[in-house]
Amino acid sequence: MSSSPKVLVAGATGLLGGRIVRALLDQGVPVRALVRPGTGAEKKNSLTALRTGGLEVAEGDITDPVERLAEAVGDATTVISAVQGGPDVIVDGQANLARAAEKAGARRFVPSDFAFDLTKLDDGDNFMIDWRRQAAAALAGSGLEVVSVLNGAFYEVMIGFMGLIDWERGTLSHWGDPDQPLDLTSVADTAAYTAAVALDPAATGTLRFAGEVVSMRGFHEAVQRGSGRTLRLLHLGTADDLRAEIARRAALTSNPFDYVALQYQWCMVSGKATFDSLDNARYPQITPQPLADFVRAATVAP
Numbered sequence: 001m002s003s004s005p006k007v008l009v010a011g012a013t014g015l016l017g018g019r020i021v022r023a024l025l026d027q028g029v030p031v032r033a034l035v036r037p038g039t040g041a042e043k044k045n046s047l048t049a050l051r052t053g054g055l056e057v058a059e060g061d062i063t064d065p066v067e068r069l070a071e072a073v074g075d076a077t078t079v080i081s082a083v084q085g086g087p088d089v090i091v092d093g094q095a096n097l098a099r100a101a102e103k104a105g106a107r108r109f110v111p112s113d114f115a116f117d118l119t120k121l122d123d124g125d126n127f128m129i130d131w132r133r134q135a136a137a138a139l140a141g142s143g144l145e146v147v148s149v150l151n152g153a154f155y156e157v158m159i160g161f162m163g164l165i166d167w168e169r170g171t172l173s174h175w176g177d178p179d180q181p182l183d184l185t186s187v188a189d190t191a192a193y194t195a196a197v198a199l200d201p202a203a204t205g206t207l208r209f210a211g212e213v214v215s216m217r218g219f220h221e222a223v224q225r226g227s228g229r230t231l232r233l234l235h236l237g238t239a240d241d242l243r244a245e246i247a248r249r250a251a252l253t254s255n256p257f258d259y260v261a262l263q264y265q266w267c268m269v270s271g272k273a274t275f276d277s278l279d280n281a282r283y284p285q286i287t288p289q290p291l292a293d294f295v296r297a298a299t300v301a302p
Helices: 015-025 041-051 066-073 087-104 127-139 187-198 216-227 239-252 260-269 291-297
Strands: 007-010 031-035 056-059 078-081 108-110 145-150 171-174 182-185 205-208 212-214 232-235
Touching: 007 015, 015 031, 015 041, 015 187, 031 041, 031 066, 066 087, 078 087, 078 187, 087 108, 087 127, 108 187, 127 145, 127 260, 145 187, 171 216, 182 187, 182 216, 182 260, 212 216, 216 232, 216 291, 239 260
Parallel strands: 007 031, 007 078, 031 056, 078 108, 108 145, 145 205, 171 232
Antiparallel strands: 182 212
């Protein structure tokens, strides 16, 4: 029987949440997963194999009444939130989960930040990051020790959601200075660092990790090495040009998700959300996967 304190993970059926659960279980840590009632069979099945490793499953939603949610938290001393969604989840839901965690007697809370340096951004730079900043303000009023894990941009997002790579045209497009440093980390390594933070009683405040710090030029080279493909590096304009493009698109649509990928890119290529220092050395047992190796292992090219 493990003597480690129990950890509750909300968002455990998601890509990052599931990896966090696995990283904790692999270290013999007792974990409880908060799973929403009505969660699809496919997502529930993703936890089946983890149950053999000692995973407990508690049904509940982070928007449940505090008393009911506190029962789901139970004897967990640390709560990790890996939820995704709109402000009802990221702001209101996480604040509600924190209240429940406090009521249940938990001591620490790791919010669903997992981004570049949101502490350096201003309202309006990225509307999804605004929600996380609002959540941070709400959590600051709790009686919990809040520890934030930041990882830059996920490798997975950089080769997918961002829309930088066009395999058919053979291009990798970017805005801004091609030599501006970018903080990048895989989902798996972010989960490993999150688990390490959760198990580190001395971890406090905001901790910043990166699998690699590369420029867009270095990103281009790593993608080419990993994929075995030659891609033309296509410069779309300066960081100021990108800001103007975001404003132009915002004027044409009422749906901010139409340009949120560009907002993420601006936060990075402008250098505004770049990490000033890294905390990787705090956990030397973790060796992050190189970007080129990740690309090589991923099915990203046709």
